[in-house]
Amino acid sequence: MTGKWPLLCAAFAASAILYGAIVGGQIEQIFNAAVTGAERAAVAMGFGVKRVVVEGQRNATDAAITTALEAGPETFMLAFDTDAAKDRLEAVSWIRHARVMRLLPSTLQVEIEERGPYAMWQNKRQTFVVDSEGVVLAPALPQAFPNLPLVVGEGAGEHAASLYETLASYQDLKSRMLAALRVGDRRWTLKLRTGTEIMLPDGNIEMALNALQKLEQEHGVLQRDLAAIDLRLLDRITLRMRETTAAAVEEAVPAGVPTSATGTTNQPDGRT
Template identity: 85%
Template sequence: MARGAALPPDRRLPVPQGGRTVVAKGPRTVHLGRMRRSRRTGTWQLLCAAFAASAVLYGAIVGGQIEQLFNAAVTGAERAVVAMGFGVKRVMVEGQKNATDAAITTALAAGPETLMLAFDTDAAKERLEAVPWIRHAQVMRLLPSTLQVVIEERDPYAMWQNKGQTFVVDDEGVVLAPALPQAFPELPLVVGEGAAKHAAELYEILAPYTDLKNRMLAALRVGDRRWTLKLRTGTEIMLPDGNVEMALDSLEKLQADRGVFERDIAAIDMRLLDRITLRMRETTAAAADEVAPASAPTSATGAVKKPDGRT
């Protein structure tokens, strides 16, 4: 039989003794083209199904459904953990003097439903330090259910009056709170634009001059470059914009020699380095005109010699 020739359609093969007859059928024709098309069809179906699933997933993500499902699952888990006793039940605060409970509670943003393990202490620290009274803050978790807050407050330094409003400020000029009547009666009063920022600098210079400080009612910032000191008697001391210590030394000597603080003087002008000008009150000058002889010169102002002898 030639190689590759087909077998006869019904050729009987030799049957083993005691066996049964087996009929060899002709070769089966396999249509390869049809099988290839079948495989391609299956591949396209898989691709279409994958695309459809991706589209559905994308739509769910864009529509927020996945996020909602995830958040719902997380919220459920958090509630379960909170129910186990890991919610915020207690807040301990150290270092609080002037900051209000409401300001601290709002900045913490923690409550009974807040999960301790998920609470962001760094973010809470930033929020606390945004409260004007609080300079530094530290927040710690004490499991299972306590937050410990340690704060360092800013110290009130002066009362600052500007544009009809009064505030409590610290030594850096930071506004801490609106000033309440009689809340800080011991604090000095500074007035004007820039006064809060430069108050600590002024009072550091004034520290050795206790008699002058005790007589002061307020310090007025003029043009954000120099100070005028207002005494309780109403006398104004106009300081220069430089060499303030030298001017105060001259003023101290003038008080020791002539008692200018007790006299009826409206203003002591020290803005010029080579002289001190005293301006008397109008009523005092008028009284002097009435009493003095016609030949005696009178004036509401007068130049006083500096300690070096100049006038």
């Protein structure tokens, strides 16, 4: 009995310490410290993130990807949350989809699918690069994307793809365009390089463009010095000349084309 007494005292003391740690909320700290120590030991043995391989990167910056990954040499590979890293990567504007994999002992492989730059969107004196869904990708750098079309106004970015898919069938008109202006977030006005504005309706765009195409084929209206071609009313197309040149064009012109500063011409179906 005498020999067992010290052991019983030691066991009681250990139990009391453990109970005190649990009651005092310290057991979690003790456990975390042990885990942290084990992770550090594993990292020291070569299981830290030493290499990151990225596939599919074009416009997303290294800094944006590195920040989203939140991984470094002290990161324990087996504890790295790839799902959380995927979510953070997909929050980067350029990245549509991402996949993150651990390649033991020390490599992270990242596969990304980027959003493609579709248009330059200008609104409230600011210009951004947007994708085909209107998602803002970055502040505009014209020198980086010199061939992107320019769309202007509220809602122009998200509706640009629909407009340009329609314009794909009207390459002559498209080649003359400087910008597309979204009006009231419901319809478009096309600004030509000559300064002429083509006012489209808020529906039946193809019908309006077909009427314009016919006028161009028969009368060359896109080559005239016009301020505007108003196609908003499909049964009444209005051509508005520039005030400075209106007098100069009061000459013989093909029948059906107005010769005053503001006039109308017949639709292909004969309506006025």
